[in-house]
Amino acid sequence: MDGEGSMKKTELTGLTFRELRDWTTGEMGMRPYRAGQLFTWVHRRRVGSFDDMTDISLDARAQLDGRAKLTRLVTVNTLSAVDGTVKHCFVLDDDEHIESVLIPDEPRLTACLSTQVGCKCGCIFCQTGLAGFRRDLSAAEMVAQLYALQDFTDQRISNVVFMGMGEPLDNFRNLEDALSIISDDRGICIGARKITVSTIGLPGGIARLAGLEGQYGLAVSLHSAVPATRRKLVPASRALSLKELKHDLLLYNEMTGRRVTLEYCLISGLNDSISEAAALAGFCADIQCKINLLVYNPVKGMDLHRPGPAEVEKFMEYLYPRCQAVTLRRSRGSDIAAACGQLGASRMLPNR
Ligand code: SF4
Numbered sequence: 590m591d592g593e594g595s596m597k598k599t600e601l602t603g604l605t606f607r608e609l610r611d612w613t614t615g616e617m618g619m620r621p622y623r624a625g626q627l628f629t630w631v632h633r634r635r636v637g638s639f640d641d642m643t644d645i646s647l648d649a650r651a652q653l654d655g656r657a658k659l660t661r662l663v664t665v666n667t668l669s670a671v672d673g674t675v676k677h678c679f680v681l682d683d684d685e686h687i688e689s690v691l692i693p694d695e696p697r698l699t700a701c702l703s704t705q706v707g708c709k710c711g712c713i714f715c716q717t718g719l720a721g722f723r724r725d726l727s728a729a730e731m732v733a734q735l736y737a738l739q740d741f742t743d744q745r746i747s748n749v750v751f752m753g754m755g756e757p758l759d760n761f762r763n764l765e766d767a768l769s770i771i772s773d774d775r776g777i778c779i780g781a782r783k784i785t786v787s788t789i790g791l792p793g794g795i796a797r798l799a800g801l802e803g804q805y806g807l808a809v810s811l812h813s814a815v816p817a818t819r820r821k822l823v824p825a826s827r828a829l830s831l832k833e834l835k836h837d838l839l840l841y842n843e844m845t846g847r848r849v850t851l852e853y854c855l856i857s858g859l860n861d862s863i864s865e866a867a868a869l870a871g872f873c874a875d876i877q878c879k880i881n882l883l884v885y886n887p888v889k890g891m892d893l894h895r896p897g898p899a900e901v902e903k904f905m906e907y908l909y910p911r912c913q914a915v916t917l918r919r920s921r922g923s924d925i926a927a928a929c930g931q932l933g934a935s936r937m938l939p940n941r
Contacts, residue, residue, distance in 0.1 A: 601631050602660035602736075603729030605769040617656065619649065625775065627653075632776025635736050637661060660729040662737045674922030677738065681706070681730060685723055689734040689753055691742065692921050699748040700738045702731055704764055705755025710789055710825035712810070714856060716888050717754045726755070728766035735771055749779055752787040752808065756825070758794030765801065772803050781805050787852065790829050795837040799844040807841055808850040808881070809834070813860045814872035822860065831872065838876050848877035855901060856885045857894040866907040879914040886920055 604612060610624035617623075623645070630642045637659065639650045662679040665686065669675045673693040680686055690701040706723035708715070731751075739746050749771060751757040757764045764786070772781045781803025788794060789810045798805060813819040819826050829837075838849050853869065855861045873880065882905065885895050896904075901917065908915045 596656070598656060598658040600660050600727065600729040601627065601657050602732050603727050603763075603766060603770070605728075605766050606773055606775060608766070617652065623649070628773070628775050631659060632732075632770060632773065633778075635740070635777075660727075660733040662730070662733045664737065667741075670922040672919075672921055675741070676922060677734075677741070679734065679737065687726065687730070687734070687754055689738055690922060691738050691746075693744075694921075697747045698742065698744050699750060700735050700746045701750050701753050702734045703753035703755050704731060704751055704757040704760050708755045709759060710756050710823065712789070712812075712823050712825075714822065714854060714885055714888070714891065714893055719891075725760040725763060728763045728770065731763065731767035732770050735777065739777065746777075746779065747783060749784045750787060750808070751785070756788060756791070757786050758788045758791045758798065761794060761797060768801065768803065768805060782847075785850070789823050789826050790834045790837060791825075792829050792833070795841050796844075799841045804845045804847055806847065806850070807838075807845075808852055809838065810854075811851045811869070811872075812854050813865060814868040815860075815865060818860055818865065822856070835872060835876065838878070842877040848879055851876075851878050851880045852883065853880060854883045854885050855896050855904060857896040857900070859893070861896040861900050861904055863903065863907055866904050870908055870911040873912050877913075879916065880908065880912055882915065882917045883920060884917075 599612060601609065606624065606628050609628055610621060613619045613624040613627060614621050626642070626645060630636050636642060639654045642650060645653070662681070664677055665680050666678040667675060675691045676688055677691070678686055678688050685706045687703045687706055689703055692699040692701060703726060705725050707720050708717045709722040710718055712718040735746065735749060751764065768781070768784060771777055771779050772784060785806035785808050786798055787808040787810060795807065798807060810823065811819070812822045814831060816831055819831065841847070841849060851873065869880070882901070884901060885893060887893070887895065905915060905917060
């Protein structure tokens with residue numbers, strides 16, 4: 590803990606351009622053009638220290654070094670899957686651990702980022718959910734995951750999904766800043782339309798996301814359109830009924846002109862019946878959406894099973910003529926526990 594009189598350094602990596610400009614001209618008493626220089630060094634060139642900022646005077650660099658810091662994540666472990674997916678485990682300043690995933694899918698390269706250490710939502714098929722919630726990530730910690738992943742590869746990261754550990758809309762304030770920073774064309778410049786936020790849907794959260802300046806993509810972890818089944822699979826979905834969720838998705842369609850992706854993880858005997866498929870088709874009827882089916886990835890210690898290929902086929906066949914777009918998503922990185930619901934398996938469980 591900081592002693593009395595010591596000053597906590599400002600994490601520049603987590604300041605939006607507007608915040609950086611206010612801080613530079615206000616707290617630091619510098620000229621406004623410094624904000625542009627700093628933003629470029631931090632987010633486009635992504636240097637590791639103020640010493641590397643060669644077009645900033647030595648005096649100003651020393652001043653910055655005393656009052657601010659650049660957030661870099663320390664990699665603890667990196668695992669590569671046979672399909673090219675790479676999972677990174679990072680340690681944070683307070684010794685918490687988070688995981689992020691790099692997913693190649695020519696011509697795209699997608700970074701899957703975490704927004705919290707752990708998660709409050711408790712989805713029964715998810716390793717992160719089982720481990721409970723530790724804390725929110727700062728905007729700087731979200732942005733720094735992306736930069737660590739980008740440093741790992743020569744290929745430019747083209748897409749970002751906030752689909753790692755945590756519920757992004759439960760950490761909205763920091764998410765909003767991270768979105769603004771990574772889509773800023775003065776920085777790493779990943780267009781808002783190439784960034785997707787994945788959520789179970791929290792009250793008011795989808796409308797807030799739709800109201801942001803950029804048109805960010807939305808993926809909703811639906812997993813069932815039958816109220817009782819959804820409450821069982823996604824306990825935190827109790828906060829927003831399916832009727833309210835549908836209302837929010839229609840609002841998102843209207844406000845952004847974009848369609849929503851509905852994530853549906855098929856689990857044997859729980860949500861893979863034809864009556865579940867019928868409820869899903871009914872739920873989707875007037876929403877501009879795409880359904881992404883995914884077959885459950887077994888997680889050690891959970892008594893849940895994958896449906897067989899015939900069950901998956903039947904489910905899809907029911908949906909095809911009734912829904913606008915249905916895809917069966919390939920599970921990526923399952924051999925390194927980097928697939929959906931598997932993050933945090935190695936580090937987050939209490940008996941780690
Ligand atoms: S699936 Fe997502 S929302 Fe559900 S517990 Fe896991 S991290 Fe949280």
